[in-house]
Amino acid sequence: MKSFWNELKKPFFVLAPLADVTDPAFRKIVAQTGKPDVLWTEFVSADGLYHTREKKRMLDAENPLVRDLLFTPGEHPILAQIFGSNPETIAYASKLAAELGYDGIDINMGCPDRSIEKQGAGAAMMKHPEDAAAIINAARESGLPVSVKTRIGYNKEEMDTWLPILLKQDLAALTVHLRTRKEMSLVPAHWDLAHRVVELRDKHAPQTFLLGNGDVKSLAEAREKANETGLDGIMLGRAIFGNPWLFTEREPESIPPREKLEMLGSLAHKFDQLRPRKSFHLLKKHFKAFVNGWPGAAEMRGTLMETNSYEEFADRLREALELVG
Ligand SMILES: Cc1cc2nc3c(=O)[nH]c(=O)nc-3n(C[C@H](O)[C@H](O)[C@H](O)COP(=O)(O)O)c2cc1C
Incomplete structure (x- = not known):
């Protein structure tokens, strides 16, 4: 075979x-x-x-x-x-x-x-x-x-x-x-x-x-x-977890916060497109894993964890992206 x-x-x-x-x-x-x-x-x-x-x-x-x-x-x-x-x-x-x-x-x-x-x-x-x-x-x-x-x-x-x-x-x-x-x-x-x-x-x-x-x-x-x-x-x-770069040579510590947040946004978007939708809350484990490792990350994570829909999450993520510059 x-x-x-x-x-x-x-x-x-x-x-x-x-x-x-x-x-x-x-x-x-x-x-x-x-x-x-x-x-x-x-x-x-x-x-x-x-x-x-x-x-x-x-x-x-x-x-x-x-x-x-x-x-x-x-x-x-x-x-x-x-x-x-x-x-x-x-x-x-x-x-x-x-x-x-x-x-x-x-x-x-x-x-x-x-x-x-x-x-x-x-x-x-x-x-x-x-x-x-x-x-x-x-x-x-x-x-x-x-x-x-x-x-x-x-x-x-x-x-x-x-x-x-x-x-x-x-x-x-x-x-x-x-x-x-x-x-x-x-x-x-x-x-x-x-x-x-x-x-x-x-x-x-x-x-x-x-x-x-x-x-x-x-x-x-x-x-x-x-x-x-x-x-x-x-x-x-x-x-x-929080590290889709695992199979590349990049160290997780070297990934800038913006890139992590953008990756999380892209994941959430793809997840939201699945039909029928799985519960939005399944995504939250990823919020914990991606929004991690820089000053202010804990607070940002807290804000994202409060969201209850993809739309709400996307709004908060936009604000978070402005904060990390
Ligand atoms: C959240 C989670 C889900 C898992 N789901 C499966 C699964 O669907 N099938 C499976 O064979 N093992 C599953 N496992 C076990 C993992 O594939 C793996 O054997 C285990 O996590 C040990 O490897 P690691 O230390 O590299 O994570 C799961 C483990 C975790 C933590």
Whole structure:
């Protein structure tokens, strides 16, 4: 199978799926500012896509789940991340992603959210490893390369039993968030275990691309981690908050306030154009992240946080731009 993974220059640096952050508006901004080697969508429910299938053609309007899957040509290569535990819905969602032009399917087997786990999906897959193969095979019906994102274990580190189960599925790629499900994101990621993950990959599936994830703050740090560990790629997540320049060589401290505010304005504008609109309030986490790091930023942020609509925000942003000159 022809796969974009084989075309990537190693080591590669990719943007993590981040629900309610890496939405179509944010991804577009990132792709235009400094494109990672691969982009992931936020996770999308395979069951949800399946149950709303009558609306699947109404791409830009009625089906909010399909809307989460919209992307622009500048975002390739891009993976649709899905979650679910029913092979039928996984096959449906994967074929839909193929129709939409995605370059690959990524299956979430690491999310600790209770509502996802209740469906037998996300991190719960580690408790039912026998289901993993069926889910991966169902995604393969799309004809796209299939990858998985997971963690090093559920309540405790169990890489030696869990990872080989995945690696034996001949995945195109595997991303390992170097924490257990129980650890959520509360302890530092266990980068000391990355060597073992590489050994397991080399033993069970040398053809599978391997990515490590957890706490990486910059492209420079990602390069170091790749060199030290022998991983093929590094995935960066929260470091993108307020910093769509993450995949460029620019230091966040060197970005002038005006540029940060303009970027925030552009993000909010794109977000507002999505139909049907998502709640304006979802944008507020970005206000915190972008309006940061210069004298007067806290007050400016406070003013923006008080707004309740895009129009109100745009007015206040104009005033803020006058203030920073
Ligand atoms: C706000 C938020 C949303 C997330 N959404 C997803 C998701 O949709 N799918 C997924 O596999 N992981 C998700 N994660 C986990 C991240 O992809 C990543 O594994 C984790 O944040 C650790 O990487 P980092 O330290 O570089 O952020 C999310 C994390 C955060 C903080």
